[in-house]
Amino acid sequence: MTTPKLTLSSEVKYLKGVGPARAALLASRGIHTVEDLLYYAPFRYEDRTRITRIRDLVPGQTTTVLATVLTCGLMRTRKGLYIFDLAARDPSGMLRCKWFNAVYLEKHKVFHSGQRVFFYGKVEQDPYGTGNLQMVQPQFEILPEEEAAEGDSLEVGRAVPIYESVGTLGPRVLRRLMWTALNSLNGAIPDRLPLSIRQRNKLPERSTALLQAHFPAPDQPIEDVSRFRTPAQVRLIFEEFFNVGAGLALRRRKAKAAQGIEFQKKDSAREAIRRILPFHPTGAQKRVLKEIVDDMCSPRPMNRLLQGDVGSGKTIVAVQAAILAMENGYQVALMAPTEILATQHFLYTRQLLQPLRYRIDLLISARKAAEKSELKQRIAAGTLDLIIGTHALIEEDVDFSRLGLVIVDEQHRFGVMQRYKLMRKGINTDVLVMTATPIPRTLALTLYGDLDFSVLDELPPNRTPIETRLVEEQDRARAFEFVREKVRRGEQAYVVYPVIEEGGKLDLKPAVRMHEHLSQNVFPEFRVGLLHGRLPSDEKEGVMQRFKQGEIQVLVSTTVVEVGVDVSNATLMLIEHAERFGLSQLHQLRGRIGRGSKKSFCLLLAEEKRNEVADERLRTMTETNDGFKIAEIDLRLRGPGEFFGTRQWGIPAFRIANLLRDQEILEWAKKEAMSFVEHPASREEFEAYVAYLRAEWPRRYGLAAVA
Ligand code: ADP
Ligand code: MG
Numbered sequence: 215m216t217t218p219k220l221t222l223s224s225e226v227k228y229l230k231g232v233g234p235a236r237a238a239l240l241a242s243r244g245i246h247t248v249e250d251l252l253y254y255a256p257f258r259y260e261d262r263t264r265i266t267r268i269r270d271l272v273p274g275q276t277t278t279v280l281a282t283v284l285t286c287g288l289m290r291t292r293k294g295l296y297i298f299d300l301a302a303r304d305p306s307g308m309l310r311c312k313w314f315n316a317v318y319l320e321k322h323k324v325f326h327s328g329q330r331v332f333f334y335g336k337v338e339q340d341p342y343g344t345g346n347l348q349m350v351q352p353q354f355e356i357l358p359e360e361e362a363a364e365g366d367s368l369e370v371g372r373a374v375p376i377y378e379s380v381g382t383l384g385p386r387v388l389r390r391l392m393w394t395a396l397n398s399l400n401g402a403i404p405d406r407l408p409l410s411i412r413q414r415n416k417l418p419e420r421s422t423a424l425l426q427a428h429f430p431a432p433d434q435p436i437e438d439v440s441r442f443r444t445p446a447q448v449r450l451i452f453e454e455f456f457n458v459g460a461g462l463a464l465r466r467r468k469a470k471a472a473q474g475i476e477f478q479k480k481d482s483a484r485e486a487i488r489r490i491l492p493f494h495p496t497g498a499q500k501r502v503l504k505e506i507v508d509d510m511c512s513p514r515p516m517n518r519l520l521q522g523d524v525g526s527g528k529t530i531v532a533v534q535a536a537i538l539a540m541e542n543g544y545q546v547a548l549m550a551p552t553e554i555l556a557t558q559h560f561l562y563t564r565q566l567l568q569p570l571r572y573r574i575d576l577l578i579s580a581r582k583a584a585e586k587s588e589l590k591q592r593i594a595a596g597t598l599d600l601i602i603g604t605h606a607l608i609e610e611d612v613d614f615s616r617l618g619l620v621i622v623d624e625q626h627r628f629g630v631m632q633r634y635k636l637m638r639k640g641i642n643t644d645v646l647v648m649t650a651t652p653i654p655r656t657l658a659l660t661l662y663g664d665l666d667f668s669v670l671d672e673l674p675p676n677r678t679p680i681e682t683r684l685v686e687e688q689d690r691a692r693a694f695e696f697v698r699e700k701v702r703r704g705e706q707a708y709v710v711y712p713v714i715e716e717g718g719k720l721d722l723k724p725a726v727r728m729h730e731h732l733s734q735n736v737f738p739e740f741r742v743g744l745l746h747g748r749l750p751s752d753e754k755e756g757v758m759q760r761f762k763q764g765e766i767q768v769l770v771s772t773t774v775v776e777v778g779v780d781v782s783n784a785t786l787m788l789i790e791h792a793e794r795f796g797l798s799q800l801h802q803l804r805g806r807i808g809r810g811s812k813k814s815f816c817l818l819l820a821e822e823k824r825n826e827v828a829d830e831r832l833r834t835m836t837e838t839n840d841g842f843k844i845a846e847i848d849l850r851l852r853g854p855g856e857f858f859g860t861r862q863w864g865i866p867a868f869r870i871a872n873l874l875r876d877q878e879i880l881e882w883a884k885k886e887a888m889s890f891v892e893h894p895a896s897r898e899e900f901e902a903y904v905a906y907l908r909a910e911w912p913r914r915y916g917l918a919a920v921a
Pocket of ligand 2: 528529623
């Protein structure tokens with residue numbers, strides 16, 4: 215039987231040392247091919263470069279010695295415990311090594327006298343007071359007899375790669391597998407990074423990079439290895455970022471080349487805006503609107519992300535853009551992530567735009583079938599100007615007659631795919647995406663690399679900063695008293711709960727039951743409302759309306775109020791089980807208050823039993839209102855993978871690169887990718903690379919197809 219020649223795309227089960235059981239384990243981590251395996255990078259390295267003479271060993275030290283085995287054997291203690299005991303020496307002295315219960319060492323005759331062995335472990339005083347030193351359970355690497363003393367040792371005498379275990383496969387086994395794979399491939403690792411890019415940036419070849427990322431070359435300073443900054447590591451990180459950057463650049467180039475709508479800056483639009491504008495826009499709002507209008511009036515389709523912290527006043531900017539489109543005779547679609555928010559936008563814009571006689575309606579799945587189909591007909595016939603809705607708007611059977619502008623509010627709730635689906639509804643429609651999640655710069659670069667950016671970095675005037683306090687469970691009564699005082703003076707409060715029904719967890723106070731408790735026992739003198747996602751739509755709407763009109767004074771709610779809800783008289787928010795919420799989510803919730811000129815308070819009620827991370831989240835909330843700062847901390851606490859829940863939000867799942875650690879490489883690689891796409895060194899190189907990217911992009915990075 216001949217074994218097929220191993221390539222990067224070979225299934226990992228063909229690798230020596232991988233049987234069906236191990237293959238299944240690896241598959242559970244998404245490792246199917248040899249390539250997948252090699253991109254399962256070490257998460258850290260252990261410095262086992264320094265070899266210490268036995269005479270220089272100090273108890274407490276963790277180090278490596280190179281010694282020759284003298285005697286060894288299995289012993290049994292009086293308590294019936296097996297100990298494998300070994301004595302070894304180097305020219306300077308003697309060392310004992312012990313392994314508990316290591317019957318296998320005896321059974322498999324692992325050691326015999328005369329072997330040269332690296333031992334790595336913690337040095338201890340021999341407990342029997344012999345004055346000898348010992349290592350308990352040291353890791354070891356036996357040098358093959360024929361090999362020179364500093365041979366290809368994987369375990370010691372080098373920066374040793376440490377992998378996250380895959381089920382029962384520990385770092386040691388994984389190290390062996392990597393070594394076997396790299397040896398079997400024997401350099402047969404095609405390099406996909408364009409040669410011109412590799413040369414200009416002085417990056418090592420891919421096969422060298424992979425080898426040395428797993429097994430750093432001896433001349434690499436251990437500090438560089440640990441920081442993932444050896445040329446080998448940098449090359450792999452660069453490559454991942456380059457691929458994503460090039461993919462986005464290609465997509466962007468395609469979008470820029472497309473013919474879009476060239477809106478006209480009409481006087482009628484200016485006049486309409488003047489009539490309805492309820493306040494003076496901030497400087498930031500004016501600047502951002504100009505950026506949007508310039509895009510809309512250019513012959514290229516707009517793809518712009520408007521980022522602004524909660525309460526920064528994105529809505530009115532969007533409304534002005536909508537007016538421009540409608541005055542040009544086009545339809546506008548405004549999408550929101552929840553029915554509550556869509557409804558609120560509908561009610562707000564209908565009232566605001568009333569003097570202008572646009573035809574505005576609301577399309578959400580909760581509406582009656584007959585109404586919906588009538589709406590769709592009017593959308594198709596062009597007798598509706600502004601259509602507001604949830605993602606029901608992108609369902610296949612909604613056809614627009616002349617869609618000119620799409621506005622997506624609170625983008626972080628939408629997946630990338632949804633965004634593209636909607637964009638395809640119109641012919642190169644202008645798209646404005648708005649997000650309240652202040653995405654850290656690094657993430658924004660990858661997530662929205664194909665969008666232009668506008669930032670609302672100024673809050674509307676007369677805002678008093680929200681004061682946030684942490685309240686321990688035993689002070690609950692005082693917190694309620696505080697709420698009572700404010701509500702008596704005519705202000706309104708949110709009380710937010712993490713869940714709505716009793717699930718498996720008993721210590722969660724369900725909003726429904728708590729609403730009863732609050733309305734009957736705690737605040738019997740107030741009108742207490744309840745809002746949660748499972749209420750029928752019209753009920754939700756009714757509750758929101760009554761809260762807006764001040765009829766409901768205390769609103770018990772789940773996180774459905776998280777986005778967009780705007781009631782400026784609400785100055786209090788009490789968040790129950792605050793320790794259970796993510797940081798960005800707490801910030802979003804808190805953004806519901808502090809919307810008027812009265813001082814607002816956010817009270818975080820927290821369970822005493824909470825871990826350090828929860829503590830840090832809560833502390834951050836009490837210390838800052840700055841959404842960007844909060845997002846950075848959130849990213850650090852959660853790690854990039856979890857920040858949004860990778861796939862869903864279209865953030866590529868990087869295999870080697872780390873968005874926190876590698877920001878500067880990201881910016882470098884992105885710059886290179888852009889210039890590669892715009893000015894490729896040669897046609898052939900460019901085409902070969904694009905072909906590769908097209909094949910790999912969807913699988914590797916889970917994003918929509920390239921150009
Ligand atoms: P977000 O950016 O969170 O969507 P909104 O658009 O809901 O913020 O605006 C928050 C509140 O601030 C709203 O009540 C809005 O009417 C008000 N607002 C927005 N811009 C201004 C401004 N320039 N001057 C005064 N109030 C403003
Ligand atoms: Mg908003």
